[in-house]
Amino acid sequence: MSAAAEAASFGAHVVIVDSDLRLGGQLIKQTHKFFGSSFERAGTRGFVISDVLLEELKSYGNRVEAYTNCTALGYYKDDGVVSCMEGEENYFKVLPKKILVATGAQERLIPFPNNDLPGVYGAGAVQTLMNVYGVVPGKRILMVGAGNIGLIVSYQLLQAGVEVAAIVEAMPKVGGYWVHAAKVRRLGVPILLEHSIKEALGRDVVEGAIIQRISPECGFVGEEIHIDCDVICMAVGLNPTCELLWQAGCEMKYIPQLCGHVAIRDRSMRTTNSNVWVAGDAAGIEEASSAMVEGRIAGLSMAHELGYVEDKEYREKLDVYWERLNALRNGEASAKIREGIAQVLMESSGGMVR
Secondary structure, eight states, X not given: OHHHHHHHHTTOOEEEEOSSSSSOGGGGGOOSBXXXXXXXXXXXXXXXXXXHHHHHHHTTGGGEEEESSEEEXXXXXXXXXXXXXXXXXXXXXXXXXXXXXXXXXXXXXXXOTTTTSTTEXXXXXXXXXXXXXXXXXXXXXXXXXXXXXXXXXXXXXXXXXXXXXXEEESSSSOOSOHHHHHHHHHTTOOEEETEEXXXXXXXXXXXXXXXXXXXXXXXXXXXXXXXXXXEEXXXXXXXXXXXXXXHTTOOEEXXXXXXXXXXXXXXXXXXXXTTXXXXXXXXXXXXXXXXXXXXXXXXXXXXXXXXXXXXXXXHHHHHHHHHHHXXXXXXXGGHHHHHHHHHHBOOEETTEXX
């Protein structure tokens, strides 16, 4: 949405294809207030930011053409066509001059006995149920993972009246911001470090779970602990969704700090395919604020490539956006992100990444 707004603001025509029923991505289910700076609407709840971006897109009229409940099925490198399916029957093709892949991320899941029982969810699915459809997933939940997503979703469950039995985290420290951890601890939720789920209990649905301490060698040690719960929620990380980037022949590289394979890109977010840009979690798992700035950079760059932005204005605005992006990545919490970005950010020459 940020990229589309940026490109449209200079006069470009933009087609948005989104598989969800409405635009907004993960923002539509973010009820917490954002961090960051005033530029990235710090102190504003995520779903409000989504509404602001939607109004911005509407202001550009027919320059922005949006398809929801629509899947980009494939990219055909020979001719640059993207095939799409709206709903279940409307198949169509798009031949864009430039493409931004901002496909976000997929939730990771971990293997354990009975992990296919009804009642085992990813944290994103729980957020969708509660914050989009107003449905609580259960009465008592075990949260697996104490990163920001696990902590935030735990707090949102508590706000919805759902009991959180415990949060288990395999690492020796909480992975998310302390402010999120403090909120759930104040409400009496135990955070058990160096623990993980060993088994889900139940015959037809989740009726409980076994958790146990994790040794330094990543084996289970010590006493098994029985947790009564009817939902097991997994918040154990994300992987970039990058199938279209592979199809486009973009040079990809496995970067652990960015949580998977990501595309090599330059300062404008252009990949090694000169017609394809990337932004957001598809470029590496990071905060939503960073994703929105990356989108602005990509939209600006694509508009410049199409001749809508003069060189001087482009360079000046690109520098401003990078200042904002670097400010978001400043600090200890973003050290791994900076390490990862340094491994994939390449100089560009003549419109191609090198």
